[in-house]
Amino acid sequence: MHNHGIGAWAATRRRKSPDRVAIVAGDAQVTYREFADQVDRISSVLRHRGLGRGDAVAYIGENCPEFLEVMFAAAQLGAVFVPVNTRLAPPEIAHVLADSGARVVIVDPALRERAQPGIDGARIGDVIPTGEGDARHPGLDQLIRTASGGHADEEVGPDDPAAIIYTSGTTGKAKGAVLTHGNLTWVALNCIIDYDVVSTDIALMISPLFHVASLGMGALPVFLKGGTLVLEKGFDPGRALALIARHRVTMLSGVPTTYQLMADHPDWAGTDLSSLRKLTCGGSAVPTRILNAYEERGMSFSQGYGMTETSPGATSLAPEMTREKQGSVGLPHFFTDVRIADEQGAMVARGTVGEIEISGPNVFAGYLNLPDATAAAFTADGWFRSGDLGYLDADGYLFIADRLKDMIISGGENIYPAEVENLISDVAGVTGVAVIGVPDERWGEVPWAILTVAPGTEVSLEDVRGHLEGRIARYKIPKNVVVVDELPRTASGKVRKAELRTRFGG
Structure with a gap:
């Protein structure tokens, strides 16, 4: 095997658990064998169009099997996956596509009209719709039928770029955070260890996969362990509750708003939630009333802190510490470390507020084509400067004090x-x-x-x-x-x- 990045995962899963269900999307189920075969075919389509090592492949679409298939297909070739936030305005889409140097854009036809001005603005000529397409614009499914097939095993290492995820711009333009194959592998391992992800887990993906938290801390660890992903294109609290009961979902990730909307829904009290064992929440602290609502049903949250540049997990708070350390975002992930520095870069004592700095193999490689911004983001000894203020308590638990960048x-x-x-x-x-x-x-x-x-x-x-x-x-x-x-x-x-x-x- 020459590919030592995430591009090898689909083929390895096909070998180890071919008949296990990898993805549930609507009424369709996709096994790991079917998924890997599709990844091979899509990589053949991309290779036939001249894409290879280092080339950017953009994807515009909601949660669906094609999102993950295209990502792994690009990774097989050593190409770089660029997921585009579907909520962006056309000028923002144009910036992401142009800045990333995307060679091809794969887009859900349902979003084509909205995305087209951005695609035109970036002057992307090679656009592939998902599905069948038509005679003039053949879709991905149509192209696959004429692809030569075969598994691509290109030379890819842990330090090679796997994805470019765009962060909200602090100076008016979003920056492309380059995440390597190693970054995505280590963040998945952090989650497997700290959230105890197992092969029998069934994860309901209600958050968009184009968000690095949903991808890096939801889809990838479950896929690596051979669990099942239930993909939802949009969040509806009533439907989410129904899917949890129908599929016996064990894992759910979201933000406080999603959990609140579910708890406030009329179906909340009558829905069987007994299968849920792992709830992770990011974005902001979980309000007490939401903690109460879920604890009354026998569930507790894992909360955490991170950002795109850390792929994204930096810390996690175990469910059993939710009350004892309420307000904290937890301890550093297993393969990650956190420290607090003052304005001069010197380490501060426990309990003292300073800038949060992060180190570990999940920390990104840098910002695309922005060497000055990349240099400014790291300390002289290689720690990532988060720009957020916080402190560590006597037990090493991180508390966020303020946002230095006013995010x-x-x-x-x-x-x-x-x-x-x-x-x-x-x-x-x-x-x-x-x-x-x-x-x-x-x-x-x-x-x-x-x-x-x-x-x-x-x-x-x-x-x-x-x-x-x-x-x-x-x-x-x-x-x-x-x-x-x-x-x-x-x-x-x-x-x-x-x-x-x-x-x-x-």
């Missing part, structure tokens, strides 16, 4: 204010803008825009939303606009966002 997490989606602020600054009459996160019972927090405007000018929420519509994803668009006489600033002119959050966030 907003809304329903599990990362929002960087600078990106939104740059666009709002172009609204007529706006003289100053600060975007902050305000607590929200459903979404955890939502963005608000605090503005100053020119004398005699009025700027409304409708004005701001109208300007942003189509330019950025809708979840990034502020839910409220507040006009103030003056934005509080430091002596150097920086907006005091903590003061604004205190004033408007309650």
Whole structure:
């Protein structure tokens, strides 16, 4: 075997557990043998189109077997998988496709119309729809039937790039985080160890696979162990409850909002949830009322902390410590380490707030084509600088104190204010803008825009939303606009966002 990356996983699973169910999608079931055979055929299609080592293959679609098949097919060839967030606006899609250098885009026909302006903006000529397609634009299924087939076993090592996942831009443009085959393997191993993933697990995937948490900490560890993935294209709380009971789901990953919506659903009390053994939650802390609702049904959460650059898991809080260490995001994952540094980079004592730094084989290789940003993201001794503030307690448990980068997490989606602020600054009459996160019972927090405007000018929420519509994803668009006489600033002119959050966030 020449492929020592994730591209070998499908063939190995075909050999070890050919008849075990790998994927459930709707009423269809796919065994590991069927899955690996399909991966081989798709890799043949890609190879026939001239794709190989280092070439970027983009995918635009919701959770479905093709998402994972294309990813593993690209990995077989040593190509790089670029999953595109389907909620992005056309200019954002264009940036991801152009910046990644995508040679081909595989797109779900249901999303083609929405994605096409972004595809056109990136000038991608090779577009393959999933499904049959038509005579003019043959789809992936049609192309597979004429593919030569055969398993590709290319030279791939742990340090080779496997995927490029785009992070929300802190300076207006999303950055491509390059995750290696080693990164994705080690994060899967971390999850297998710390979440006790076993081959009999059945995981319901209600979070989009284009999110690194769903992919790296949900799909990949289950696949590596030979478990079963139940794929859902969108989240509906009632349907999720029904699927848990129908398939005897054992694992579920989500954000506080998804768990809250399930607990608030009329079917909650009457649904058999006795099969659920592992609940993982990220994005933000689980509110007490949600903890109570699930504990009343005999379930507890594993919570954690991480980011795209750590593939994404950095820490996890075991369910049995949920109450004792409430508010903590846990201990570092098995093959990962965390430390806290002051502004000069020196290590601080336990209980002292500083910047969270992370080390381990799950930490990314760097930002695509951004050597300065990559260099700035690491310390001199190679630890990743998270940009988040936190502290370790006496037992080594991590607590998040604040977000140095002012990131907003809304329903599990990362929002960087600078990106939104740059666009709002172009609204007529706006003289100053600060975007902050305000607590929200459903979404955890939502963005608000605090503005100053020119004398005699009025700027409304409708004005701001109208300007942003189509330019950025809708979840990034502020839910409220507040006009103030003056934005509080430091002596150097920086907006005091903590003061604004205190004033408007309650």
